[in-house]
Amino acid sequence: MTTAQDAAASRTPSEAQLDAGPDANADPLPKRVGTRRRALLFTGLAVALVIVSLLAAGIGQLTIAPEEVLGSITQKLGITIWPAPSHPNGDSALWNIRFPRVVMAILVGAALAAAGMIMQAIFGNPLAEPSVVGVSSGAALGASATIVFGWAFFGEWTIAIAAFATGLLVTLLVYSVSRANGKTEVVTLVLTGIAVNAVTGAGLALLTFLGDTQSREAIVFWQLGSLNGSRWQDVWVVLPIAIVGIAVGLALSRRLDLLSLGEKAARHLGVNVEGLRVLAIVLVALLVGGAVAFCGIIAFVGLVIPHLMRMIIGPAHLPLLIASTLGGSLLLVTADLVARTAIPMADLPIGLLTSLVGGPFFFWLLRRTRRRAGGWG
Numbered sequence: 001m002t003t004a005q006d007a008a009a010s011r012t013p014s015e016a017q018l019d020a021g022p023d024a025n026a027d028p029l030p031k032r033v034g035t036r037r038r039a040l041l042f043t044g045l046a047v048a049l050v051i052v053s054l055l056a057a058g059i060g061q062l063t064i065a066p067e068e069v070l071g072s073i074t075q076k077l078g079i080t081i082w083p084a085p086s087h088p089n090g091d092s093a094l095w096n097i098r099f100p101r102v103v104m105a106i107l108v109g110a111a112l113a114a115a116g117m118i119m120q121a122i123f124g125n126p127l128a129e130p131s132v133v134g135v136s137s138g139a140a141l142g143a144s145a146t147i148v149f150g151w152a153f154f155g156e157w158t159i160a161i162a163a164f165a166t167g168l169l170v171t172l173l174v175y176s177v178s179r180a181n182g183k184t185e186v187v188t189l190v191l192t193g194i195a196v197n198a199v200t201g202a203g204l205a206l207l208t209f210l211g212d213t214q215s216r217e218a219i220v221f222w223q224l225g226s227l228n229g230s231r232w233q234d235v236w237v238v239l240p241i242a243i244v245g246i247a248v249g250l251a252l253s254r255r256l257d258l259l260s261l262g263e264k265a266a267r268h269l270g271v272n273v274e275g276l277r278v279l280a281i282v283l284v285a286l287l288v289g290g291a292v293a294f295c296g297i298i299a300f301v302g303l304v305i306p307h308l309m310r311m312i313i314g315p316a317h318l319p320l321l322i323a324s325t326l327g328g329s330l331l332l333v334t335a336d337l338v339a340r341t342a343i344p345m346a347d348l349p350i351g352l353l354t355s356l357v358g359g360p361f362f363f364w365l366l367r368r369t370r371r372r373a374g375g376w377g
Contacts, residue, residue, distance in 0.1 A: 034313070034314065037313060038313050038319050041309075041312055041313055042319075042323065042326065045327055045330055046326060048330055049106070049326060049330045049333065052330060052333050052337065053102050054069050055337065056098070056336065056340075057094060057098040057102050059340070059341055060093075060098065060341070061345075062087060062089065062090065062093050064090050064093070064094065068082070068083055068085045068086065069094065070082045071083045072084055072085055072090065072094050072095070100230045100231055100234070100235055101228075101230045102333060103230075103235050104227055104230040104235055104238065104294070105227055105329070105332045105333045105336045106329040106332070107239060107242045107329075108227070108238065108242075108291040108294075108295050109301060109329040109330070109332030109333065110246060110326075110329045111238070111242045111245060111246070111287040111291045112287070112288065112301040112302045112328055113301055113305040113324040113328025113329075113331075114242075114245060114246050114249050114287060114302075114321060114325050114328070115283075116128075116302020116303055116305065116306050116324070117302070117305075117306035117309075118252075118256075118284055119280075119284050119302065120306055121256040121259065121260070121280070121317055122276070122277050122281070123189060124259075124260070127362075127365060127366065128189060129300065130167075130284060130288045130302050131297065131299035131300060131302070131303075132300075132303060133174045133190075133196065134170050134174060134193045134196030134200060135171050135284065135285065136167070136288055136292055136297045136299065137170075137197050137200040137201065137204070137297060138166045138167050138169065138171075138196065138200050139163040139164070139170075139285075139288055139289045139292040139293070140163070140222040140292055140296065140297050141200045141203045141204055142162035142163045142165055142167070142289075143159045143162055143163040143166075143222055143292060144203075144204055144215075144219045144222055145203075145207060146158055146159050147211070147215050147218045147219065148210055148211040148215045148219075156233075156237075157237070159293050160237060160294070162293075163289040163290075163293040164285055164289030165289075167288050167289040167292065168281070168282060168286075172281060173192075174189065174193060174196060175277070175281060177192045178192050190366075204219060204222075207219060208220075223297060223351075224352060225295055225296035225298040225349055225351025225352075225354075226295065226296060226339075226347065226350055226351070227295055227336050227339075228347050230294070230295075234294045237293075238294060241287065242287065242290065245283055245287040245290075246287075246321070246325055248279075248283055249283060249321050250318065250321055250322075252276065252280065252317075253317040253318040253321055254317075255276055256276075257316060257317050257318075258271050259271060259273065259276065260315060295350075296349075297351050298332070298350055298351045298354055299351055299354055299355045299358055300354050300357065300358020300359070300361070300362065301328050301332060301354055302328075303358055303362060304358050304361050305327040305328045305331060306320065306324045307361075307365065308327065309324050331354075332350070332354075335350050335353045335354055336350050338353060
């Protein structure tokens, strides 16, 4: 008995808290309420995503009713519950234009939101986001260089690989510069991101000057971001990237929870902090590079969605990642629907819309963080 008491007394508070759970000595009612809130949030986001996706697939120059969109899908599966599109070109429009675009929006939104959540976890602050620290613009620089110089080292994968490599390089640069005394400073992170965005912006301007007319149009596409022209071939490239990236993020969620206790506590509990950060950085570059390679720069999805989900369900990273992926998909499908329908016969850049929402949100978040910290210090 004495040995057991001594062993229990020698354990750190972090270990005891993790084993017992945060609500071990508390009323179980708040825990049940939190679980119910998560279930309601997941269900609400999933249902909203399905509804908005059906609307997005049916709305356009050729309007198709939601039940006809469902009928087109189910009849491919041999089920005739709902009617097929009445218009003779309905099926062709859905499967060749609308569905690839909607699926791409779902995948890219999930990838960007997951990347933002992971980056916020490894940097330990809510201001970290791929576009804010220059990862997206770095990936766009690599993709644009591939277009201008006509590189084709890896065939049709060349643009995606170049975007991944430059995005990874920029992320490692920002991470190494932002760390001081064993931690990442928020101000240094933001300022480094500003500097990197300035450099990559200059690089994109130079490539625009060097490229021909076709290359310039492609570079403008990368800078503004758009889902226009999404094809099934692109979807099959982004799909495994998003699935693998999110799956690895889910596997890392427990270690990210430990890291949130502090680096010293995480190391004491067996977490290889530096290895975890490097793996997470590669993961973020993979997710962002895959999205940017086919859709251009779509800013602030990785900042807004994880922060909103954290405000609703708390900081536990497993449910937070699930909610962020669903929320990111919902946001991007909705934004793409607005981009296609806000102005008749025009397709607005989706990156423009997300920046219009994310910019003010980022400003509010900066003010809120500064007030809580009592100044930057």
